[in-house]
Amino acid sequence: xxxxxxxxxxxxxxxxxxxxxxxxxxxxxxxxxxxxxxxxxxxxxxxxxxxxxxxxxxxxxxxxxxxxxxxxxxxxxxxxxxxxxxxxxxxxxxxxxxxxxxxxxxxxxxxxxxxxxxxxxxxxxxxxxxxxxxxxxxxxxxxxxxxxxxxxxxxxxxxxxxxxxxxxxxxxxxxxxxxxxxxxxxxxxxxxxxxxxxxxxx
Amino acid sequence: xxxxxxxxxxxxxxxxxxxxxxxxxxxxxxxxxxxxxxxxxxxxxxxxxxxxxxxxxxxxxxxxxxxxxxxxxxxxxxxxxxxxxxxxxxxxxxxxxxxxxxxxxxxxxxxxxxxxxxxxxxxxxxxxxxxxxxxxxxxxxxxxxxxxxxxxxxxxxxxxxxxxxxxxxxxxxxxxxxxxxxxxxxxxxxxxxxxxxxxxxx
DNA sequence: ACCTGAACACCGTTCAAGT
DNA sequence: ACCTGAACACCGTTCAAGT
Numbered sequence: 001x002x003x004x005x006x007x008x009x010x011x012x013x014x015x016x017x018x019x020x021x022x023x024x025x026x027x028x029x030x031x032x033x034x035x036x037x038x039x040x041x042x043x044x045x046x047x048x049x050x051x052x053x054x055x056x057x058x059x060x061x062x063x064x065x066x067x068x069x070x071x072x073x074x075x076x077x078x079x080x081x082x083x084x085x086x087x088x089x090x091x092x093x094x095x096x097x098x099x100x101x102x103x104x105x106x107x108x109x110x111x112x113x114x115x116x117x118x119x120x121x122x123x124x125x126x127x128x129x130x131x132x133x134x135x136x137x138x139x140x141x142x143x144x145x146x147x148x149x150x151x152x153x154x155x156x157x158x159x160x161x162x163x164x165x166x167x168x169x170x171x172x173x174x175x176x177x178x179x180x181x182x183x184x185x186x187x188x189x190x191x192x193x194x195x196x197x198x199x200x201x202x
Numbered sequence: 203x204x205x206x207x208x209x210x211x212x213x214x215x216x217x218x219x220x221x222x223x224x225x226x227x228x229x230x231x232x233x234x235x236x237x238x239x240x241x242x243x244x245x246x247x248x249x250x251x252x253x254x255x256x257x258x259x260x261x262x263x264x265x266x267x268x269x270x271x272x273x274x275x276x277x278x279x280x281x282x283x284x285x286x287x288x289x290x291x292x293x294x295x296x297x298x299x300x301x302x303x304x305x306x307x308x309x310x311x312x313x314x315x316x317x318x319x320x321x322x323x324x325x326x327x328x329x330x331x332x333x334x335x336x337x338x339x340x341x342x343x344x345x346x347x348x349x350x351x352x353x354x355x356x357x358x359x360x361x362x363x364x365x366x367x368x369x370x371x372x373x374x375x376x377x378x379x380x381x382x383x384x385x386x387x388x389x390x391x392x393x394x395x396x397x398x399x400x401x402x403x404x
Numbered sequence: 405a406c407c408t409g410a411a412c413a414c415c416g417t418t419c420a421a422g423t
Numbered sequence: 424a425c426c427t428g429a430a431c432a433c434c435g436t437t438c439a440a441g442t
Binding site: 028105109110112114146147152155157160161164165166167173176177181182183 | 379
Binding site: 233234235245246249254255 | 414415416417418419
């Protein structure tokens, strides 16, 4: 009989082993040979399932993006107010990064996955949160993708600065800075600021 | 006679060699052995001047932060209007990152320098730009360090997303998003938003 | 089809030995 | 004081050989 990781799913076992390694020993400890050893196969075996180190890392990143997506989804669960919802979404993002520092480094490290489905879904959540606020006329009209990129840049930047030890309390800081950014996003009645009610997208 | 790099400044020569290597061959090619070879010494020689790879990388990062500082200084040269000045400052930041992608990755890579004088000076420029705008009552009062962190997170996040190929035109995008963030920072006469003229710091 | 073991060309780091 | 050369324990990747 074949061993557990020979159920035709050594690929899966290697990803699991890589995730464990990265969580335990950090970003730098992730070597193909160590992963293979943990999975109980020879150091050459992974090459039957991945083109090389980069592809295994991309798989770990994809897996982690799914975790990020889940954290964002959980954070907005049942929140209806557009501003609160958007803040919660950012909070879910920052929280995931702070709680999974090594994985976050893999996700945005030197070898980011090129076509990550989960990463796109995360960004899509930000875009939809903006559009939701625009539909309710809580946020100003405008390019929702662009405004979402601004939100992404803020949470991404804050998360990385916090992980680099350049921030005191990234979580608390985000709550305040997120609200501050939203002040710029809020609908403003003053016409001199360019608000035009009829340019709202559907 | 001793060779050029033995002028008691092999340390300097190693940093130069490392910078050249990182610019030419990128972030991943930076190995101690390659640096030593380029400087024309044995692979063990660097250990007389640096504790190890991390310390050499930190030196390269410090050098690069000085370049970032210069780019920011040049960008605000002669700009008096607080809003324009702040936008220019961010532009100088983003531009440096986009023009020196590999160095930027070293600066904020897995081994960020712990006590970087130049990095502190960069952040200080952001803080002072906020305070300058507050003094002229162009920006709302509030914790200038916190507002500067928001600005830093935005430019840092945008730069990294652009370097990861997740953005189309980081430069143009920053101009628009920088202005959008500043809308939140602008002084607002509406008292319901918490503006209090007398809480301005000196 | 899938995995192994040896091999190759690299690493970072250490250390006795040279000048 | 400063550098070298050999050595050690690691890498990623390739490939003939085994089952």
